[in-house]
Amino acid sequence: MYDNLFSPASVEQALTCLRNEIPFAIWETFYVTVLSTALAVVLGLPLGVLLVVGEKGGVLPLPGWLMKILNILINLLRSIPFLILMIMVFPLSRLLIGTTVGTTATIVPLVVAAFPFIARLVESSLREVDPNIIEAAQSMGATPMQIICKVMIPESVPSLMSNVTIALTTILGYSAMSGIIGGGGLGKIAINYGYYRYKYLVMLVAVILLIILVQIFQSVGTRLAVKSDKRLKH
Amino acid sequence: MIEIKNLYKTFSSGDDRVDALRDISLTIADGDVYGIIGMSGAGKSTLVRCINMLERPTSGAVIVDGKDMGTLSTSQLRDARREITMIFQQFNLLMQRTCLQNVCFPMELSGVKKAAARKRAMELMELVGLPDKAGAYPAQLSGGQQQRVAIARALATDPKVLLCDEATSALDPNTTHQILSLIRDINAKMGITVVVITHQMSVVKEICKHVAILDHGTVAEEGLVSAVFAAPKSEAARRLVFPDRVDEQVSNPHSEGQLRVIFRDAKTTSIPLVARMARELGIMANVISATTQPIDGETYGSMLLGVPHDQMESALAFLGSIPNMTVEEVTDLV
Ligand SMILES: Nc1ncnc2c1ncn2[C@@H]1O[C@H](COP(=O)(O)OP(=O)(O)OP(=O)(O)O)[C@@H](O)[C@H]1O
Ligand SMILES: [Mg+2]
Numbered sequence: 001m002y003d004n005l006f007s008p009a010s011v012e013q014a015l016t017c018l019r020n021e022i023p024f025a026i027w028e029t030f031y032v033t034v035l036s037t038a039l040a041v042v043l044g045l046p047l048g049v050l051l052v053v054g055e056k057g058g059v060l061p062l063p064g065w066l067m068k069i070l071n072i073l074i075n076l077l078r079s080i081p082f083l084i085l086m087i088m089v090f091p092l093s094r095l096l097i098g099t100t101v102g103t104t105a106t107i108v109p110l111v112v113a114a115f116p117f118i119a120r121l122v123e124s125s126l127r128e129v130d131p132n133i134i135e136a137a138q139s140m141g142a143t144p145m146q147i148i149c150k151v152m153i154p155e156s157v158p159s160l161m162s163n164v165t166i167a168l169t170t171i172l173g174y175s176a177m178s179g180i181i182g183g184g185g186l187g188k189i190a191i192n193y194g195y196y197r198y199k200y201l202v203m204l205v206a207v208i209l210l211i212i213l214v215q216i217f218q219s220v221g222t223r224l225a226v227k228s229d230k231r232l233k234h
Numbered sequence: 235m236i237e238i239k240n241l242y243k244t245f246s247s248g249d250d251r252v253d254a255l256r257d258i259s260l261t262i263a264d265g266d267v268y269g270i271i272g273m274s275g276a277g278k279s280t281l282v283r284c285i286n287m288l289e290r291p292t293s294g295a296v297i298v299d300g301k302d303m304g305t306l307s308t309s310q311l312r313d314a315r316r317e318i319t320m321i322f323q324q325f326n327l328l329m330q331r332t333c334l335q336n337v338c339f340p341m342e343l344s345g346v347k348k349a350a351a352r353k354r355a356m357e358l359m360e361l362v363g364l365p366d367k368a369g370a371y372p373a374q375l376s377g378g379q380q381q382r383v384a385i386a387r388a389l390a391t392d393p394k395v396l397l398c399d400e401a402t403s404a405l406d407p408n409t410t411h412q413i414l415s416l417i418r419d420i421n422a423k424m425g426i427t428v429v430v431i432t433h434q435m436s437v438v439k440e441i442c443k444h445v446a447i448l449d450h451g452t453v454a455e456e457g458l459v460s461a462v463f464a465a466p467k468s469e470a471a472r473r474l475v476f477p478d479r480v481d482e483q484v485s486n487p488h489s490e491g492q493l494r495v496i497f498r499d500a501k502t503t504s505i506p507l508v509a510r511m512a513r514e515l516g517i518m519a520n521v522i523s524a525t526t527q528p529i530d531g532e533t534y535g536s537m538l539l540g541v542p543h544d545q546m547e548s549a550l551a552f553l554g555s556i557p558n559m560t561v562e563e564v565t566d567l568v
Binding site: 143150157 | 286288311312313314315316319320322324326327328329330331339340342343344371372373387391
C-alpha cells in the first residue's frame, strides 16, 4: 500500500492539502482536545477528590454504599470502548449541543470518556499526599473543605499536572478517532484521505502532525509539572 | 491545666486488639514542661494524640482548661485545637508553600486577614531565628530549620499548649540541643505549657520539669524529673535512667546474682565500695557496668554488680547501710 507513496501526483496532493486543510485541522484538533480535557477536569477533579476523602478513615467519610456506586460507575464508563461510547452518547449530544455530528458534538463523547479516567488520575495524585501533613492540618483545626482546598490539592499540583498531561495526550488520540462520526481535525483528514480515498501520503502527514502535537503537549506539561514542584531544589 | 483521667485506648481490627493505653491518669500544670518518655510502642504518640482528640480515647477523659475534649462538638474541637498546637518528628510542613506561607497557614484557617497574618508570621520567623528564610521553600532548609518553621507555625494561633511528638528525634545532637533551647525559651517567655514526647532520657533531662514514664500503655512512674532520676522506683524507670544491658558473657546468672546500686552525690562515688566489700566481707564482686551522670547539679550513678548467690544477703546488708545509696537485687535480667 505504500508503493507509490512519493509519486509526483500524491506529493502534489499532499502539498495542496497541507496548504488548504491542515492548518484548520490542527486548530480543530487542538481546540477539541483542550476543551474536552478542561471539561473533563471540571467533572473528574471533584469526583477524584470524593474517591479519596470519602473513603473510610478519609477526611470526609461518605457512606460505604455511595463510595461503592461511584467506583462501579467509574469502572463501567471506563470499560466501554470509545468507538461504541461515541455512538451511545448520541442522545446526550443531541440534548446538549443539538446535533450528533460535527466537531463540537464530538466534545460530548470525549468528555464522557475522559472524566472517569481523570477521576482515577486525580485519585492517585491525591493519595500521594503525605498523610502526616493532612493530620498536621487537622491538628490545627482545619475543616475538611480547607484540607481539600488548601492542603491536598495544592500539595499535589505537580503530580496533578503530569497526570492531566497524560489525560491530554490520551484525549488527543481519542479525538482523532472521532473523525468517524464527523468530528473535524487531523483524525478526520487521516481517515478521509487514507481510509476512504487511499491517499496514504496525506494520511501519513496527518499522523506525523498528531505525533508532533502529542510531543509538544507532553513536553510542555512535563516542564510545567517539574517547574511547579517546590520539593525540588532549584 | 491538662487533666487526663482513667484514659484507655484499644485499637481493634477484626480479632486483633491492642491495648495501647490502659488507665492513664496524669495532671499537667499550666506553664510546665512535661516529659512523657517510654520505649518504642509504649503508647506515647497515642497518648499525645488523645490530648487533641486526633485519636478518640476508648474511655476516660481529657480535660484541658476545664473543657472536656471528648464532649466538644466538631466546631468547638476545631477551636480548641487552635489552642493546643503540635510539632512532629517529620516536621510536616506544606512542601509547596514558602516558610512564611506555612506560618500563615493556621491563621488562614481561622480567617485572620492576610496582611495581619503575614506581619505576625514574619515576627514569628524572627522569633525562631530564621527571618531570612521567609521566602524559602521547606525543601531548601535543613531539618533543624524546618523544625523551627514548624515551631513558628505552631505558635501562630497563640496556643496555650504545645505538644511535641518526638520533635527532635530526626535531628543530630547539636541541632536537638538548639531546638530544645528554643522550646525552653518559648515556655519561659510565653508561659506556654509544653508536653514533650520522647524516647531519649537526655531530652527529658535537658528541658523537662516533670516526667511520666510510660511502659506498655501504663504510667510506670511519675513526678519531678530530679526525683525520678534520684530514685527510680519502677523497673521501667530504672531501665531508662540507667540503661545497662548485660549479657551472659559479662555475667553468668547461674553462678552469680546481680545487684543494682544507685547512689547520689560525689562523696558516695568516692567510697571504694568493691574494695571494701572484698576486704571487710570477703565478697568478690564483679563490676558488670557503672555509670554516673550529673542531674540538677548533683551526681547520680548506678552500678551493676555480680555477686555469688551465697553472699547475696551480706552484700545487700552492707550496701544498704551506706547513706545516699539504694540497692536491690536484679531479678529480671534484660
Ligand atoms: N492506628 C493504630 N491501629 C492499631 N494499632 C495501633 C495504631 N496506632 C498505634 N497502635 C499500636 O499502639 C501501640 C502504641 O503505639 P504508639 O505509636 O503510641 O507508640 P509510641 O510509644 O509512640 O512508639 P514510638 O516510640 O515507636 O513512636 C503500639 O503497639 C502500636 O502498634
Ligand atoms: Mg510515636
